[in-house]
Amino acid sequence: MKVNNWHMKIVDSAMRLDSMETDGAVPSMLDEMDRFGIACAVVAPADAAVAVHNVAGNLQMVDLVTRYRGRLFGLAVANPWFGRDAVHAIEGAFARGLCGLFLHPRRQGFRLTESIVQPLLETCRRHRKPVYSSTGTPVCAEPFQLAELARQFPEIPFVMGHAGYSDFWYDVVPALKQASNLMLETSCQVAGVIDGAINVVGAERVLYGSGWPRSSPAVEIQKIERMNLGAAALRRVMRENAMKLWGIRP
């Protein structure tokens, strides 16, 4: 079954702005979505917004979500080191319609298991918002660290961004098995790890992501196609799981 048959129906759970200059980033993002039949994307802010300019980054996402309603959905950011201000930042962002929290421990300078992230997770629990974290960086963003958070907050769905790419591939399935509220996002990681996870925990816990602009839909869609998933599994991975998780409808 070809992903291409899903023309204009794919939901991409892992796109990012590559700079805070949206005039440059957004048109190329939308072009890429059009080229590959991506109906809508969950987008995270650019690095500068993730690390420092949290409020400006969240307002930028709110603006994009408003301008491209139904096409782009936004994740909120707040650097946990900003403490109470960080909590206020994501509360404000959720109130304006952003659909989850984006964590990037390497850029934000914390370990997933450090206590400073707990207030943000409590906020997500109160607002019933999922948490996406980039994973694959040793010491600070490892699959088992995210699984530990998932076990501490079983009410929150967590997403293992980039599936531990690169060399935490061996921890991916064991971490997923630790927490049923932990899902896998497919970008960057090799196909064998992704379909290995599908075989063990099921397609309902896997979300397609392109990882754009770090990776590309051209690479990532082909990767999923080559897995020869059945129609139902493909539908879940490419679209349905994301719609349910993020509470979105293209």
Added chain:
Amino acid sequence: MNLIDAHTHLPGRSFGGKPRPIADLRREFANAGLCGAWIFTTDGLVMEAEKNNNILAEAVRGDRDFFEPFGTVNPHAGEDAAIRELERMRFELGMRGLKLHPWLQGFSLTHPSVKPILQRAGEMGLPVLFHDGTPPYSHPLQIAAVAEQVPSTMVILGHAGLDEAYEDAILACRRHPNLFLCLCGPSCGPLAEIVRRCPVDRLLFGSDGGFGSRVIETAIAKFHAAGLSQKTLQTIGCENPRRLVPKQPRRTDPPAQTHQHET
């Protein structure tokens, strides 16, 4: 496009794998679009380097027109023993390069055997390809620090730093003229940046092939998605690996020279 893959493995029993006939691998590689491949042991990186060098050499014995085998040694064997095996694999087994994997083999680049091994490899004309991109033993600048001490040895970062350390790999490549990057692993965004910022004559195509045909397809797809020109692809995918490991006249048996002939 005829691509030479500078990073493939002979599957073994490690990592839950199982050995595959070399004819199957060759067919798979050729079907994926390769015209040749540097091939490394897998099992030899975690156990019994000498035995697995023999297995690799024997496996590719009749396919030397396609495969260029890279053997391995373990620095923990000690300088003398490691260099003896290095010379044996070069002169008796006909290996074309040395593969080292500090992470799997469990050695630091500061191990006292490492520099002499690299020095001797350079003297014998063997490029040395390292696994890289994973701490604490395999980061690009750790490998670059040793490469700087052996300027006549061609040193290759086998993963160009992967996604987490590719920027360090770029710095290393730009600083050290004997340091090459094999673009096996970085996603297409980092890959495009590496090509933009590094001397293109010191870049290689690689896939980690041997662990399933999809990894080669994905590696090729990344190159295309990175928007590289045909000329750049030709340089990286064909000319550079041929320059580092020139094609030898076809022979059934490995070369029978003694090391005195080569040094």
